[in-house]
Amino acid sequence: MHRNQELYIYLKENTRNLTEEWYQNIDRTKTAGVYASKEPDVIKALKEQNHDFHLHFIELFNKGEKDFFQDFEPWINEIASDIEHINTPIHYVIREFKNVRNQYFEYLRKFAEVHPEITRKEVDVWYDVILKEMDEVILRFVEATYKYSQTVLKAQQETINELSAPVISLSNHQGLLPLIGDIDTSRAKMILENTLKHCSQRGIHHLFVDLSGVAMIDTMVAHQLFQLLNALKLIGVNTTLSGIRPEIAQTAVQLGLSFKDTKVRTNLAQALEQK
Structure with missing residues (x-):
């Protein structure tokens, strides 16, 4: 052996x-x-x-x-x-x-x-x-x-x-995107991708984007936020922004970003009431 x-x-x-x-x-x-x-x-x-x-x-x-x-x-x-x-x-x-x-x-x-x-x-x-x-x-x-x-x-x-970019389905092909916490460039990119995918999959025609839980965003993130609004428009989704803090509005103005094609409301409750 x-x-x-x-x-x-x-x-x-x-x-x-x-x-x-x-x-x-x-x-x-x-x-x-x-x-x-x-x-x-x-x-x-x-x-x-x-x-x-x-x-x-x-x-x-x-x-x-x-x-x-x-x-x-x-x-x-x-x-x-x-x-x-x-x-x-x-x-x-x-x-x-x-x-x-x-x-x-x-x-x-x-x-x-x-x-x-x-x-x-x-x-x-x-x-x-x-x-x-x-x-x-x-x-x-x-x-x-x-x-x-x-x-x-x-x-x-x-x-x-x-979970950090939840699109909540509402009635009549409407949806809600409540954003909370700090948003950096990486998260902003993820929010854009997820939001477009969910709106398309769920047949959402109008999306309420609430920023009242966002304390501050930098210029790059503000730019990506407007990219999201424009991208939503291209796929046939109208948007209403609510809860924009003065600091965020100031950043948008400095970048030359316009809200003219987007409904803007003071808070989410107002946005949902007026639609």
Whole structure:
């Protein structure tokens, strides 16, 4: 039997031992997140995840590197998107990867002790393989974690964008866009894009834009606001502005922006009454 196969069988017989020893040796006074949990369900899931790791990792001595990682990828992605691991600082996760790596070194030493015919050179080769591939696993885990966090962040940002420029449908093909808070250039661009899309999708013919919740906008944002009004006009949507503060009106005048094609009302209540 090939030596790699012998080592593979030895490790496979000890996967449960590897998991239990690893879990028992976690220093819970110096860790957090999933590793410090006292919840039975969390602990059970953590142990199963660790055991699955071993079942995948030992295939390194049974398969080629390419096939090894191809089968390992789903486990890496699963842990990267696991809520318990997400809520665990990543340096603690990496530390446990390293602790598991050290376990393999120890089991390799034990294996060599009971097989005196194994040369030091063979042990060194296995040592280097474990070191190299564990580092690659850690790197792929960090990459998968980053990709997952970016996906979540993008989804959250899209939700925030939707909520920060909500077009509220009213009766008779009318809509309301209440703007609140500071508006920078980035948010102004997003407001323009979302408002045009929502008005078109919902068949809105008249949009009330209320600025009473906006304290200040700079010249660039004021310009983009008027771009929004012009763009709405091009797609057949009439507009009524309300709640324009003196500072905003002054900025518009300085830019030479005209309100002549837009209805302007003092406040939203007046705008909705007069339409």
